[in-house]
Amino acid sequence: MPAQLLSQPNPPPDASQLPGVLGVLKIMLDLNVLSSDELKDIQDFRRAANFIAAAMIFLKDNVLVERNITHNDIKNRLLGHWGTCPGLTLIYAHLNRLILKNDLEALLIVGPGHGAPGILSCLWLEDSLSAFIPQYSRDKVGLTRLISGFSTPGGFPSHINAETPGSIHEGGELGYALSVAFGAVMDNPNLIVACVVGDGEAETGPTATAWHGYKYIDPAESGAVIPIVHVNGFKISERTIYGTMDDLEICSLFSGYGYQVRFVEDLNNIDQDMAASLDWAFSEIKKIQSAARTGQPVLKARWPVLILRTPKGWTGPKSIHGEYIEGSFHSHQVPLPKAKVDADELNALQAWLDSYNISELIDIPTGTPFKNILRFVPSTPEKRLGQSNKANGDYNTLITPDWEPLAAEKGTQESCMKSIGKFLLEVIKGNPNTFRIFSPDELVSNKLDAVFNETGRNFQWDSAARAQGGRVIEILSEHTCQGMMQGYTLTGRTALFPSYEAFLGIVHTMMVQYSKFVKIASPGFCLSSPTSTHLYPQAHETKWRKDIGSLNYVETSTWARQEHNGFSHQNPSFIGAVLNLKPALARVYLPPDSNCFLSTIAHCLRAKNYINLMVGSKQPTPVWLSPKEANAHCIAGASIWKFASTDEGINPDVVLVGIGVELTFEVIAAAALLRKEVPALRVRVVNVTDLMILGPEKSHPHALMDSDFVSIFTKDRVVQFNYHGYPNELRGLLFGRPRTDRMHISGYNEEGTTTTPFIMMLSNGVSRFDVAAAAVRGGALVNEKVAVDAHIKIGVFMHRAQKAKDYAFEHGQGWFFLLIFVLPRT
Structure with missing residues (x-):
């Protein structure tokens, strides 16, 4: 017998090995249920x-x-x-x-x-x-x-x-x-x-x-x-x-x-x-x-x-x-x-x-x-x-409640997750059979537990949860949550997947595989923005399938406030995974406050055929915008924040851009610091909430026209981005925009440990002092009054940064994090 024939499998074992009950099942198979x-x-x-x-x-x-x-x-x-x-x-x-x-x-x-x-x-x-x-x-x-x-x-x-x-x-x-x-x-x-x-x-x-x-x-x-x-x-x-x-x-x-x-x-x-x-x-x-x-x-x-x-x-x-x-x-x-x-x-x-x-x-x-x-x-x-x-295709339209009654008052502090937890509670009430949350054992930790005022977990082996109609599936397996969400969505319903930021990467390839399926399946066209009438054709090959709901990810417990769990919990790479998808499918949002997050999640849950990623904070943070302002800001995808700018952002020497909750906070704190320490510097503060607007014109349905991009980011001024994710993601997104040589990007730089929140900012070069120093360098190129003592001001800012580090190491806590706290002017 040739050696290759050794690949033949062994015969199955004799049924006599099996216990009695199983043996009965085997005997039952002798019944002839089919006629000849x-x-x-x-x-x-x-x-x-x-x-x-x-x-x-x-x-x-x-x-x-x-x-x-x-x-x-x-x-x-x-x-x-x-x-x-x-x-x-x-x-x-x-x-x-x-x-x-x-x-x-x-x-x-x-x-x-x-x-x-x-x-x-x-x-x-x-x-x-x-x-x-x-x-x-x-x-x-x-x-x-x-x-x-x-x-x-x-x-x-x-x-x-x-x-x-x-x-x-x-x-x-x-x-x-x-x-x-x-x-x-x-x-x-x-x-x-x-x-x-x-x-x-x-x-x-x-x-x-x-x-x-x-x-x-x-x-x-x-x-x-x-x-x-x-x-x-x-x-x-x-x-x-x-x-x-x-x-x-x-x-x-x-x-x-x-x-x-x-x-x-x-x-x-x-x-x-x-x-x-x-x-x-x-x-x-x-x-x-x-x-x-x-x-x-x-x-x-x-x-x-x-x-x-x-x-x-x-x-x-x-x-x-x-x-x-x-x-x-x-x-x-x-x-x-x-x-x-x-x-x-x-x-x-x-x-x-x-x-x-x-x-x-x-x-x-x-x-x-x-x-x-x-x-x-x-x-x-x-x-x-x-x-x-x-x-x-058997899509059940999701009923989304009005989010504005749940909005926080401008000038207060609110947790993005606490806020949307209340919204999701209303979604569950309005959609008792067509909406579920798939969470890898982190719903309470991520402060979305307001939903438990109406529903519970659907865990049939737990006597407390059995047969209660719970809308939350909570299992400590991201793969299982992702697979269940896919099956639920593709059969016509809507789902949400909240997770610690660092661990969404576990389902990176699953999400990509799903996006390939949707790219082939989804019908029709998509709008360039919620208010645009310009149609962008989607390269979908299958025209006979009907619309489906979007996959909706909420990324919280982010690296910026994972200073207590340490380096293992600091990883924003899932943003890049979504950015690499077919542009017609990919949506990445980084709402800067709870009101913007409410507007964003209401939009995402209504949207069809997309992969939506929303990144936010579970900690209380400033509410910068009123509900009306938040809605307008989210529709636009980005806007100049006049309240934090010099002379409402007119004729700036430098543009400071915040993308992400904590990173935007540091930009606003830097702008306040600059107004006090470098009054000659003219600063424009911009917030980007829809990341996809930054790509080159026509590269994405949401991408700004070049003329609109220039109106926000200027034609020739230095632009300093303070970005929640990896800097290279933003560099790739901006490639093709006019004069990218003037654009400087700071972001998560793979630095972290168990430390204080502010040292997390300092360690990655995204603190208010880093932003202020970059602003002075950029402004000095066009403003002689800033240039004459720029090196002195920069030295002062970095000295303060070092003092903040020293204090944290000596006392085990930070005192600079809220030292400069600026709320919107009414």
Whole structure:
């Protein structure tokens, strides 16, 4: 036996190893739930789907194999993943049967999204492709386009994405399918989501935590997930962990998570096995839901999970060139990668495709499927997995309350988070079934706890929170919060994700993956600003999906006031992650006070199809603007703050720009210091609340025209930015604006520890003394009265900075932080 054949997996263990209860479940699978005709029809559907899936990977011509395949029929580039496809077509076929039998509203979320051929073939068979993309008609012309165009320019990509009808998850970056599924069923009481978790994906940390998702599902108000773990044993070139676990080990693992486990693994009777297993899973779900909906909820309900064991690349080539294909990692992607040039592989492909006997399933001249294989395709289009309104756009407009009655009085102090907590309380009251907060155990710490005056946490394993209809999901897993928010949003609702600033980076790539999905999916055009009539086209390829709510992040507990937790909690990098997104999708706001934050969050919760990041403070800070002023300021995105400027900002020598709560405070304090110490210096103070206005003209829908940019920042004066994030982010954003050589940026400089708030400012060069010194340097270039003793004034400012440091180290507290406190003049 060649050494390569050692990659063949071990056989599954004997059922005698299993405990009694599990053994009963295995015996139950001997029941024949399908009639002989039903069994044949469902097997024929799978055969047709598997043929189409395999053909999609290889064929550019002769797609129904009406003659022997030649090398010229093979695509020039072979792309795609075969290994998981036969398992996916099995699941798809049987879900159709379950939907038809029980008149279900259902979705399918596919963790192994690389199995796109298996899903697309089923979508074509049920005629869901042509419902949205007419060129993929259910005939020979449409089938030829599907097969020949797959993974070629203009065709479907190799992964499930937003162009795939019925999908709300791509699965390219593994680990998130399950949490997305749980988010989708929340507040959708009649929805069943089947979620396929590949055994490679099951190795990821996010999936491991997401298994706890059912502990946050109230069966009285929400639907249910049927997790299906597809154990086919291999990843790209290595065994999977689950593939090496026997049934007893898997049973113990999932029992510990709180599930009832059922195995689907009888390859000789796989369709009866799967049909019986899905019937069992649905009946268990109905028991749990019925009990909860009649006021007698099952405490710590044990929901069903299916473990599907099939060989990798099942029904494909058995071996080639002395290596196993079926049942090994060699079938993960393209099982016959040299079919275009190698005669043996071409012959193997011919035999493989012939084994499906496609002429028994599809009328070759017309390319239409025979009716018997469509027996279990629901006749009602919206019941089909590819045409569900829940997947393709069913947005519930969020009712946002008037925020102005909650505004703070100008000239007082208020916490941004305390203020919006009161606003979110009103949002919850007005949207009891279409709004949720997903928080990684930080809601109270971030001072958003006003919402608990109306709602609670939705934690079903906690007797104090069980069955209370709580709107807050609080789990110490950013990945799970992100996935649940995605599923909740993509099925038509609105959500908020508040987090410590430093830890939002944990979901950086998840957010980016989601933005790619939305970039493809979202329809229409966006306005350049809330008041603009200039339309900017979005480069979205999928026109048939409807609007969805935006993803809304609130970033608080920021580095500027994380001096008590230390360096580990100081990291504003998520701002840069959002800035790098497609401009049509990205929105970054840094409201300078609580009233501006109220205006911003009201706008973001109403907005659709965006990624909104709002950065604020949970500490009490000055309220600079009245509600009317705050609203105007937020609509504009930036404005000259006359109250803090010299002569209301007219004809300045230097422009000081604050971006962020604490950084703006230091700019205003610096301006007050300069008025006293350098009265000859003319200062203009600007605040930017919408970061996207700074980009070059037309680079972003919110970007200022160059003429407007100059009117705020002048044509030729030095501009000193005091920025909450990393300076390079702002440099990249400003690149392309006129005369960037005069623009100087200070920001978070990766300096921090457990210290005083003001030393945090000093350590990063963004304190009032740093800003004042920079202002004198810049003003001295154009104002001779400032230039004559500029070096003396700068020396005085930096001396004071050192004194502040000395005091803090000696006394353990700072006395300079509020020394110069300037409130707006009324």
